[in-house]
Structures are given as C-alpha cells and as structure tokens.
Amino acid sequence: MNKIILIIKREYLSRVRKKSFIVMTILGPILMAGLMMTPLLMDTSDTEEREIWVCDESNMFRSQFEDVNDTHFEFIDQNIELIKEAFNDSEAFALVHIPKVDTATIDLLESSVKVYAHKPMSFSHQELISKNIERVVESIKLKQEGLTRELIERTRSDVELNTIILGESGSEKSGSTEIAMGLSMAGGFLIYFFIFLYGAMVMRGVMEEKTSRIVEIIISSVKPFQLMMGKIIGIAMVGFTQFALWIILTFVISTVATTLLIDPTDVNISDLAQGSELISHELQNESGLGLIFNQLEEMNITFILLMFLFYFVGGYLMYGSLFAAVGAAVDSETDTQQFMMPITIPLIFSVIALQTILENPDSSLAFWCSIIPFTSPIVMMGRLPFDPPMWEIALSMVLLIIGFIFTSWIAGRIYRVGILMHGQKVSYKTLWKWIRQS
C-alpha cells in the first residue's frame, strides 16, 4: 500500500512540476477568457462608419430606414444607372435598389430588391435592410386588411412556461429545460474531455516507462498492477489540480478583464450577441438571475455535483486502465492507432447520443446508454438534470463500478505481459493470448 502511494506521488509531482503543465495551466484560462471576451470586444471595437445608399423608386421606405449606430442610410433620388456609376467610385458600403411598386404589386419586392456592394456583406447588415423593407410591406398589407400595427402589437403576448414536475409523493419542483440542458451538456462534455486528455496522458506515461526500459526495474519492486493503478490515480490527481486551477484562474481573469476592458456604463445588454438574448432577457427582469439560482437549488445541486464527481472519476478510471493497456501493448505512438479505435468509438458515440438523448431523456436509447458502463459516465450525467428514476441511477452506478473492475482486470493482464515485450508486432490475437495467459 505504501508503495502505491510512492508511485502516485511520483506520477503527480513529476507532472505538476513540468514546465508544460505550468504553461498549459496558465495559458488555458487566458485562452478561455479570451474566447469568452472576444464577442464582447468585437462588438465594441467595430466602430467603422458605414454609409449605405438607398435608391427608393416608389419613395415609400424613407421613414423606415433609421440610422443605426455606425450605419448611415443615404437616400438618393436619381436614376439607378447613374447611382450605380457614382457608387462605383464612392466609398459607400452598399447600394440598395428598391424598384418601383405600388400597393397592388408590392409582393414583387420579395424577390426584386437588389443590393450592390464592393465586397460581401455581413449577415447582420442584410438582416437590417430586409427587416426594414419587410416592415413597410407588412404595414401596407395590414392597412389593406384594415388593421394597424398598434392593434397587432396589442394582441401579441409572450408566454413563459414554468414547468412543474410532480413527484410521486406529490412534491412539486419547477424545472427549466434550458438550464437542465446546459448542465447536462457541460457535465457530459467535461467528462468526455477529461477522459481523453488524461487517458492519453496515462497511455504516454506507460509507453515512456516501456521504451525507456525502466519498467523491469520497477516491477521487480512492485506488482505491475500497482504501478498501473498508481499511474492512473496520480494522473487523475494531476487532472483535478489542473481543472481546479483552470476554474479559479478563468474566474479571476475574466473578472479582472471585464472590469478593466468594459466600462459598466457602456454595457448595453441588447447589444450582446443574439444568442444571449435569453439570458439578457432574464437579467433585465430583476428576478431573472434569482430564478436561475432557485431552479438550480430545486434540482438538488449537491446531488448532481456528487453524481458528477462519481461519473467523472468512474468514467476516467474505467477508460484510464484501457489507455494504460494500449500503452503497454505498443512500442511507439504510431502503433497506438489500431488499439485506440475501440476506446474512442464508445466515447464519441456517447457524445453524439447525448444530443439526441437531451431531446428525449426517457427514450430507450437514453436508458441503455446510461446503463452500459462504456457510455454511462457521459450519458447518465446528461440525463441527471431530468430526474431519471433512482433505480436506474443506482443500477448505472453499480454497473460502472463493475465495469471499472472488469476493464482494470483485463487491462492489468495485458499490461503485465505487454510492458516486457519489445519489438513484437502486436495484434488483437496476441492481446487475447496475453489475457488468457496465467
């Protein structure tokens, strides 16, 4: 027992002290923070003045085209051919040609508006122009039907659903699909990421011991299985350290960066990218943020976190020993490909399946994937926020533990023989022989 602790200590310290670990740990959050900040920065930095010329032959649209931020609309009453010539020599960003129509032929506009530009236009500018035209067309049509825009606006309503999940005991919980899905995806992806990143580290570590020929010296002092498990556990702790530092540093850096780079008086929430509309909407209602926290509490956040930890560790341990076995079986990194396949396929499958499963968390695909240990760490993590039955969770946990024992048994047998084999072409048939060999 003492010896396995020595091994864990060495595996941990030798990696944590490496320059590459320190660089990755510091660089990771900076990259992450950068990734998070870029949209905000891009949004504020794009202040180039743009002029868009409009040739409105029916003269119906002038009132609708208001200048937005940095975009100025210039209406020119001239023949389109002349304007085109002038546009060619001008600095103007784009030229919009709205051909002459009247109220009867207004539908023609749907396909006859032309935009001339010097270079491809951004999607948001296209949207801006077409929205403006659509609104005018709409208004005209509404008038024809005897309705006004105000009337339409008044009849609109915005319903927000508060899903309440009725427990069998009569308890009520409100559930929010968006938050649940966010949690699921984040949890599942984190596990996927962790298994791959640190599993590969285990594999490379085993290969290093094998190719540097130190392994025979070590296994004359400890059992090969101890060496393998010590390595897997040591690297898991490296992973935890790195993740913890990443989370802390990302938080610190993004807080600092936000306060430094963005003047709070400048932040106009509606300016944020369209995707964040939902969040900004909730932020605007003072209760929005509180609601999220309420719902997180309702979902029993401690339970989910504990489960996350279990599947995180369980999934890693199960795959980690398989990665170790691959490392032991081969002589060089180039030979790993053929043995990596059966490990990567279930992992990639789980992530793909996770997306379908989120649509329908109670499907039989969801059930089986969250029970089978090879996919359960990622898939069950995804299902957890949707309250799967307790017995399914229990079964999946027990099977994951059995799966872990099974894979480490298999891996241990391959490992034990493989680390002492050099210069032999290893196939699946040889692996099978090693497993059966006593």
Place this chain on the structure above:
Amino acid sequence: MKVLEVQSISKSYSNHIALDKVSLSVTEGQIFGLLGPNGAGKTSLIRIINQITMPDDGAVLFNGAKLCADHIRHIGYLPEERGLYKKMKVGEQALYLAQLKGLSENEAKAALRVWFEKFGITQWWDKKVEELSKGMAQKVQFITTVLHKPKLLIFDEPFSGFDPINANIIKDEILQLKEQGTSIIFSTHRMESVEELCDHIALIHQSRKILDGPIDEIKEKYKQQIYKVDFSSTNLDFLNSLPEHLKLITKNKHQAEIQIQNQSPASDLIRLLIDQSDLKAFEEKIPTMNEIFIRTVQEN
C-alpha cells in the same frame, strides 16, 4: 547456507516452453554464473526469482522460506534491458527506486550519499538522466541496485555499455559485495568475466539445465588430457610418429599439443618426450569456459 533454492521450476508461454524443470541453489557469498545461449530461458528464470512472473510448476525458496513479497527488499536486480526516467533528476530517481525497495527516505538518502561519494558523482544529484552519458546512467543504475544492501543480487549482463575502466570499477564492487557475504547471480555471455568472477555455474540450454557445478570441478571434468609442450629445437619431426595412444593435435615451430587417448599417466608422455627431444615446458591444457560453453551447447 543456501540463500536461494530453485526447485524444479517449469514455465511455458502460449507457444513455447521457457523453462523445463530447472533446479539450482545459490549459497551465501557465492557468485553464481547463470549461462546459456540467447533465448535459453535465463531471463525467464530471473524474472521468476524476482517475482515478476510466476512459475507454472515448482517452487523457489529464499533463505529456506517460500519466496514472497517480503523478500523483495532483500533482492537487488539489474535487468539486461534497463533504463531510467529520462526527465527525472538523478538524485530524486535514485531515492524513489530505493523507497520502492522498502527503504525509508532518510535511510535511502544516507546510503545514496555514501555511494555517490564513492563513485565521485555527487555533482550529478540534480542533473536530469537525459543529460548523462550511457555509462554514467549505468553507474546510477548499479547504485540503485545495490543500495538497499540486498542478500541476493541478480546482474543480467552488468558490463554491457561500460568502458573497460568503469567495467573494472563495477567488477571490484561486485567482488567487495561478495566479501561482505552477498550472494550474486551473474548472467552473461562474456565467458572471460565468468572465469574471473564466478565460483559456480549453471548452463541452461533450450529450457533445460545441462550443466551445474563449481567452476573448478567443471573444468576438471571437461579436461581432455591435452598437454601443451614447448621445445627448444625446431626439429619436431618425431611427433609425426607418436605411439598409437598419443594424438598430435597441433604443431608449430616450437610448440605442440598432444592428447593422451588412453588412461596412461602424463609422466609416461613426459618420459617419452624427454627421450626424444629437448623439452622446455610441459603443461596440462585446462579448457576455458568459452570452450566448455560451446562444447556443451553443441553436444546437446
């Protein structure tokens, strides 16, 4: 006293038999040469003694008790295929390997200091292994093998990779360890070092032990009654007409090798030679280990 007793060990892998009922015993303070051609089963046997693999059949006794995990700290092993963690510092690594053998950190540090000073390599402590030459790394490996004062040391080709000077340093260390009562199993192809160092040898060929005994006895047994004779004159024609029971093996200007093919005493031969020539030196030819090795392997 017997430190190690290997009792009728058999081991087979899926496609071949590595060891077939091999027995041997190593006594205290003995250097035991484990010989055999490549693939004979030496490494398999050594791995079984180190508990890296388990035998299919038979038993290994260490100090009279069945070999178990507690014995690991009394065995030191320098494998043929050896290396160190390249990115790890020399001192840290030696400390780690010593602790794996069961020494405490302080014991290991103290012992390492002694050995590092002895070899004059204290300044290497904070160097990474990748900065060392092959010979330097071998020295470090030797230290980590003997550091925990094992009762039984197993060296598999210990001199490979050493220049003659360093090989001599290691040889002297091995002899000193023997003086201190350490038993040493010594596996090698270099027969001259076997003659120099070993007290006892066992020869394994095609998974079976075909020769086992004290090196002197074996040599005695393999003597072929060949005598090396030096003459003063160059006229050795009389050698071409020797009596029937004497066979001329080689002859050059002043020298000849003659084999007595019946059991008649060597003194008869001397008498005959004195009568017919001016004999200068007469010596029985002792077979070298190299010859014994080749002969036994070919005969089997």
